[in-house]
Amino acid sequence: MITTLGSPLKEDPKRPAQAKSRIDPARSFVIVAAVTCGGGSLLWTLFTGFVEPDAALAFGVLIAVGELARITLPGNREVAPIASAGAIGYTFLLDVGGEPVHHSAWQVIAVVAVGIALGELPHIAVGRGPRWSDLARRGLVIVLVALAFRPVAARVSPDSQHWWIGLCVMASLVMLAWLVDSVLAAAIRAERLRTRLSVAIRDESRAQFALGMAIGSSGILIALASTVTGLAGLLVFTAPLLVTQVAFRRYAEIRLTYLQTVRSLSRVTEVGGYVETGHSRRVSHLAQAVGCEMGMRESELLALEYASLMHDIGQLSLRSPIASGATVLASPREQRRIAELGSAVIRETGVLDSVAELVRRQCESWQGDGDDGRPPLGSRIIKVANAFDDLVGASTNPDRIEAVLQRLRMDTGHEYDPTVVDAMARVLDRPAARW
Structure with missing residues (x-):
C-alpha cells in the first residue's frame, strides 16, 4: 500500500496498525540514556550526600532559569544557552572564592538533571512540552563532559604552575561536546527526515558551531571567574550569553514570520x-x-x-x-x-x-x-x-x-x-x- 509523507494521501485503513508508528533507535537511545544517567546520579547523590550545597544550589537555579528561557532556532532546533553554559560551568568548577570544591561527576549530573526538570515544569504546565530528544541531548552531553573532567579536576587547579593545561583540557572537552552533540542531533534528524547521515552531520555542525562555541566559552569563563569572584560571577558572565540569546530569538522569529508569509502568499x-x-x-x-x-x-x-x-x-x-x-x-x-x-x-x-x-x-x-x-x-x-x-x-x-x-x-x-x-x-x- 502507498502513503505519502505528510501529503494529501491519508494512510490506507487496510494497512496493519503497527505500521502507523515508527521507533527511532537513535532518538530512543538518547532519551533512555539521559534519563538513566540523570535518575541514577540523583539517587546516588541523595544516598551519599551533597557537597558544597551553596554552589550546587546556585548553579541549579541558573540551569533552571536557563531552561525556562529556552528558545527554538530555525530548523526546529530547541536550545537553552544559559542552562547549558551553567551546566558546563558547574562541571568545570574548581574552587569558589579561593575555596576548592570537591563535587563528583555524579553530583554534577544530578544537579543538572534537577535544574532541567524544574525549568521545564512551567512549560509542561502550560502545554509547551519540550522536544524530548533535544532535552535529552543537552543532559547527555553534560554527562560525558562531567565523567571525563571531574575525576581529574584536582590535578588542574588554577593555582598550579600548569594552569594552562587545565584550560586546554576544558577547551578540548568543549569541542568534543560540540562534536558529540552534532553527531547525536544528526542521527536523530536523519531518522526523522529519512535523509543521509553525512548530510545531517554537515547541517547540524554548521547550525550549532557558533552557538556551541559561545556556550562552551561562557561555561569556561563562569568556572574560572568563580575562582576570584565567587558565585557572584554567575551573574556577570551570564549577561553576554543572555544578549546573544535575545539576538538568536529575534533571528528565529524573523525566519518564522518569513515562512508564514510565504505560506500565506501560496x-x-x-x-x-x-x-x-x-x-x-x-x-x-x-x-x-x-x-x-x-x-x-x-x-x-x-x-x-x-x-x-x-x-x-x-x-x-x-x-x-x-x-x-x-x-x-x-x-x-x-x-x-x-x-x-x-x-x-x-x-x-x-x-x-x-x-x-x-x-x-x-x-x-x-x-x-x-x-x-x-x-x-x-x-x-x-x-x-x-x-x-x-x-x-x-x-x-x-x-x-x-x-x-x-x-x-x-x-x-x-x-x-x-x-x-x-x-x-x-x-x-x-x-x-x-x-
Missing part, C-alpha cells in the same frame, strides 16, 4: 480558484520528502520549500484558470509562461533570487532545454511533485497512485528525472513519517 492561488485547495501544501510536503530522500542540505530544502509553495503563483496572471489548476495538462508554452511570471513575482522581493530560479526552471525537461544546462535538482523535484499532485490530487486510491507513477516513469526519457521519480516512489511506498 494560498492566494487557492483562494482565487486557480488551483485545488491544499495543492501547494501537498506539493511542498512531497517535494521536501523527496529532497530529504535524495540527500539535499538544509539550506537547499528551505529554498525548495519556498519554491514549491509558490510554484503556481504565476497562474494569477491568467485570464481564466486552467481546469482544476493542473498545469501538467497545459501546453508547454503555457507552462513556461506561468513559471516565468511566477519567477518574476518572486524576484520582486529582492531576497529570493535562488527560489525564483527554481520556479522559473520547473517546467523544463530534466536534461535541460537551452544553454543553461540541466535544471537545478529543486526544479526537477518540483516538476515531478507537481505533476503527481495534479494527476492524483487528494485521492487515496492506491491503484490510481500506482497508475500515475507508471505514467511518470514512462515520461522519464525526456520530461521527468528518473532518479527523482524513483525517490518519490520510495517515499510514497513507506508509512507516513513525522515532520
Whole structure:
C-alpha cells in the first residue's frame, strides 16, 4: 500500500496498525540514556550526600532559569544557552572564592538533571512540552563532559604552575561536546527526515558551531571567574550569553514570520480558484520528502520549500484558470509562461533570487532545454511533485497512485528525472513519517 509523507494521501485503513508508528533507535537511545544517567546520579547523590550545597544550589537555579528561557532556532532546533553554559560551568568548577570544591561527576549530573526538570515544569504546565530528544541531548552531553573532567579536576587547579593545561583540557572537552552533540542531533534528524547521515552531520555542525562555541566559552569563563569572584560571577558572565540569546530569538522569529508569509502568499492561488485547495501544501510536503530522500542540505530544502509553495503563483496572471489548476495538462508554452511570471513575482522581493530560479526552471525537461544546462535538482523535484499532485490530487486510491507513477516513469526519457521519480516512489511506498 502507498502513503505519502505528510501529503494529501491519508494512510490506507487496510494497512496493519503497527505500521502507523515508527521507533527511532537513535532518538530512543538518547532519551533512555539521559534519563538513566540523570535518575541514577540523583539517587546516588541523595544516598551519599551533597557537597558544597551553596554552589550546587546556585548553579541549579541558573540551569533552571536557563531552561525556562529556552528558545527554538530555525530548523526546529530547541536550545537553552544559559542552562547549558551553567551546566558546563558547574562541571568545570574548581574552587569558589579561593575555596576548592570537591563535587563528583555524579553530583554534577544530578544537579543538572534537577535544574532541567524544574525549568521545564512551567512549560509542561502550560502545554509547551519540550522536544524530548533535544532535552535529552543537552543532559547527555553534560554527562560525558562531567565523567571525563571531574575525576581529574584536582590535578588542574588554577593555582598550579600548569594552569594552562587545565584550560586546554576544558577547551578540548568543549569541542568534543560540540562534536558529540552534532553527531547525536544528526542521527536523530536523519531518522526523522529519512535523509543521509553525512548530510545531517554537515547541517547540524554548521547550525550549532557558533552557538556551541559561545556556550562552551561562557561555561569556561563562569568556572574560572568563580575562582576570584565567587558565585557572584554567575551573574556577570551570564549577561553576554543572555544578549546573544535575545539576538538568536529575534533571528528565529524573523525566519518564522518569513515562512508564514510565504505560506500565506501560496494560498492566494487557492483562494482565487486557480488551483485545488491544499495543492501547494501537498506539493511542498512531497517535494521536501523527496529532497530529504535524495540527500539535499538544509539550506537547499528551505529554498525548495519556498519554491514549491509558490510554484503556481504565476497562474494569477491568467485570464481564466486552467481546469482544476493542473498545469501538467497545459501546453508547454503555457507552462513556461506561468513559471516565468511566477519567477518574476518572486524576484520582486529582492531576497529570493535562488527560489525564483527554481520556479522559473520547473517546467523544463530534466536534461535541460537551452544553454543553461540541466535544471537545478529543486526544479526537477518540483516538476515531478507537481505533476503527481495534479494527476492524483487528494485521492487515496492506491491503484490510481500506482497508475500515475507508471505514467511518470514512462515520461522519464525526456520530461521527468528518473532518479527523482524513483525517490518519490520510495517515499510514497513507506508509512507516513513525522515532520
